[in-house]
Amino acid sequence: MPTVYEAAGGAEGLTRLAAAWHERVLADEVVSHAFSRGYRPDHTERLAAYWAEALGGPPAYSSGYGSETTVVRMHSGNGPHDEMDRRAIACFDQALIDCGLTEEPLRRVLHDYFAWATTTTMSRYHDSAADVPADLTIPRWSWDGRQDDPGSSLGE
Template identity: 70%
Template sequence: METETLYDAAGGTVGLTRLAHAWHERVMADEVVAHAFHHGFRPDHSERLAAYWVEALGGPRAYTGTYGDETSVVRLHAGEGEHEDMDQRAIACFDQALADTGLAGDPRLAGALHDYFAWATTMSMAKYPRSADDVPDGLDIPQWTWDGLKESR
């Protein structure tokens, strides 16, 4: 049984913060993905994203209680219609960010993180393309393990 979480294997909060910054730099340089930020973004976007990943990947509850819950995150991404090309480019930027931060050096870790990000991008965050009003209240941040999506905790 795996005892080390993805959070631990990725370098904890420091490692995931580095990854969030690297991903944000990559997406802002991509003319298609950067469109998602055309309305602007918070100056602490990378820190908030890292806190979300910390919690989703087995670390402490760094996002919930400080910034919001899954409902608030999904509502931010809802109502934008379907955007498969942008999603695939965001995933490619994530894979490049894994390389930028040295996390791609461990193929098992890189694969698990890629699978998480691809799932979150194409499933969890894309689940409500029509309207943010469709997102139910009280959603918990999904937990991702070495084996994939974990049932609710």
């Protein structure tokens, strides 16, 4: 059985998904606020590399861009943002359609991964990015959901 990464089209497929999601969130009146102070020109490539690593692909994010700690710190210290999270997930679901990633069970697995990451790992440290542990590893996700990772401090 292929990995979720392979089923999603590998690096190319996840780059298309990241670009479609980014386009949708920039157009969303609530979620776009997260990008109001700007974003890196390589945001799409970095996001695709992160998703690829989490979904069974190569460790391109952690070997070239940073760690889970880096990612979680970028998303921390902004207070609770439940509506933004819900809308980001809705944008992701629409981006799956935009990219043609609609066949089950792939669509459900990708949705579940993104919803989980958005509402747990990326929104855990509301008060301060300084609260994020220094030793986090990128959580792995497979057809069966989150895979146990003894090096991660992000259990549910």
